[in-house]
Amino acid sequence: MSTTIFETLESDVRSYCRHWPAVFESARGCRQYAEDGQVYLDFFSGAGALNYGHNDPDLKRELIAHLSADGIVHSLDTYTSAKRRFLETFERLVLRPRGLDYKVQFPGPTGTNSVEAALKVARLATGRREIVHFTDAFHGMTLGALAATGNATKRAGAGVPLPFTITAPYDGYLDDPDAALTWLGRAWEDSSSGLDVPAAVIVETVQGEGGLRAARAAWLQGLERLCRQHGVLLIVDDVQAGCGRTGTFFSFEEAGIRPDVVCLSKSISGYGLPMALTLFRPELDVWEPGQHNGTFRGHNPAFVTATAALEKYWSDGTFAEEVRQRGRELEEELGRIAALVEGAVRRGRGLLTGVWFPDPGLAGRIAGAAFERHLLVETSGPKDEVLKVMPPLNISRADLLEGTQVLLDAVRAVLG
Ligand code: PMP
Numbered sequence: 181m182s183t184t185i186f187e188t189l190e191s192d193v194r195s196y197c198r199h200w201p202a203v204f205e206s207a208r209g210c211r212q213y214a215e216d217g218q219v220y221l222d223f224f225s226g227a228g229a230l231n232y233g234h235n236d237p238d239l240k241r242e243l244i245a246h247l248s249a250d251g252i253v254h255s256l257d258t259y260t261s262a263k264r265r266f267l268e269t270f271e272r273l274v275l276r277p278r279g280l281d282y283k284v285q286f287p288g289p290t291g292t293n294s295v296e297a298a299l300k301v302a303r304l305a306t307g308r309r310e311i312v313h314f315t316d317a318f319h320g321m322t323l324g325a326l327a328a329t330g331n332a333t334k335r336a337g338a339g340v341p342l343p344f345t346i347t348a349p350y351d352g353y354l355d356d357p358d359a360a361l362t363w364l365g366r367a368w369e370d371s372s373s374g375l376d377v378p379a380a381v382i383v384e385t386v387q388g389e390g391g392l393r394a395a396r397a398a399w400l401q402g403l404e405r406l407c408r409q410h411g412v413l414l415i416v417d418d419v420q421a422g423c424g425r426t427g428t429f430f431s432f433e434e435a436g437i438r439p440d441v442v443c444l445s446k447s448i449s450g451y452g453l454p455m456a457l458t459l460f461r462p463e464l465d466v467w468e469p470g471q472h473n474g475t476f477r478g479h480n481p482a483f484v485t486a487t488a489a490l491e492k493y494w495s496d497g498t499f500a501e502e503v504r505q506r507g508r509e510l511e512e513e514l515g516r517i518a519a520l521v522e523g524a525v526r527r528g529r530g531l532l533t534g535v536w537f538p539d540p541g542l543a544g545r546i547a548g549a550a551f552e553r554h555l556l557v558e559t560s561g562p563k564d565e566v567l568k569v570m571p572p573l574n575i576s577r578a579d580l581l582e583g584t585q586v587l588l589d590a591v592r593a594v595l596g
Contacts, residue, residue, distance in 0.1 A: 292320025450489025
């Protein structure tokens with residue numbers, strides 16, 4: 181029965197890339213339940229969209245209460261109580277305690293909408309054309325975000341070369357750690373270099389899809405300095421690394437930088453509902469009303485769960501400290517895996533981390549062996565050479581260790 185359903189899905193869904201032979205029906209916390217009764221531990225978390233796990237009971241209660249009271253679901257750009265509560269809570273629990281002053285734009289339902297809004301506003305505010313992005317970056321699938329994505333396969337999906345972006349080496353891409361920033365600075369100063377001063381630089385502090393490379397704090401600070409010197413806007417894409425993934429609410433907090441624009445999505449709704457924010461410095465509020473709108477940028481059930489998630493997890497520093505502790509435990513466990521394979525190293529930060537393997541096929545085979553042992557884990561990187569380990573942030577130590585033990589068994593099985 182389930183094989184038939186799986187075969188039907190396989191033949192009817194176009195461009196499907198995730199081959200987990202199971203049909204999932206329900207989920208709670210860090211576990212997913214398939215139609216055939218099998219239980220899977222989720223170390224994938226919707227690629228960062230489920231930082232608080234599946235169906236968090238407190239968030240679910242708020243959502244059900246909102247729907248039961250005939251609360252507004254769709255509101256487009258009108259004012260609603262749920263939207264006001266979210267904005268007040270975001271200001272009180274996220275922006276103010278960090279001394280951040282940003283205007284909040286609802287750019288559309290997903291991460292790529294947030295990036296698109298960031299690129300547009302940067303070009304309008306500066307009157308400049310180019311956007312600098314980094315090797316192996318991932319910023320989304322719409323044309324602007326894709327043009328800033330350093331992945332040949334994804335870019336090829338657009339058919340013809342994408343305009344107006346320049347690729348620079350990410351931290352760690354070159355042997356000389358300072359070479360990339362030196363090159364950018366010199367080229368921007370030299371009007372004959374062929375590199376115009378761009379509108380913005382867009383960066384991920386940890387490259388989620390690009391292979392779990394984490395930029396050093398000093399490199400991010402250098403990048404910020406360089407941008408300030410040349411009047412270039414700094415956009416941090418925190419779609420995947422944000423909302424606590426790296427152990428602080430924003431992934432750039434540890435480096436102490438202050439981006440001009442920040443992109444958030446994935447876990448901001450707290451419940452896996454579509455929601456995105458673009459945060460920008462008040463001076464960058466340059467759009468006339470209607471210059472950036474969209475039908476689904478006022479999704480009130482998402483505002484309700486987003487507010488509940490902030491209240492539950494971010495009203496003090498306890499949760500962030502727990503995430504950092506789980507991150508340290510995970511790093512230790514991944515170290516044991518890396519030690520089994522010569523050349524394997526760990527990358528990433530907090531609970532956005534993984535293991536890089538010198539043999540590009542290995543990570544995929546290990547993910548397959550992990551699935552057979554009922555653990556959902558993904559690969560990332562330009563050649564899918566990195567095993568990407570992303571459990572929900574509120575996972576217990578016992579569940580974390582259960583999952584890493586499965587991973588260790590999967591690695592041993594693949595190595596033979
Ligand atoms: N930016 C980053 C850093 C991402 O990881 C992603 C999604 N993986 C996106 C943007 C695009 O988000 P979405 O898939 O929601 O459009």
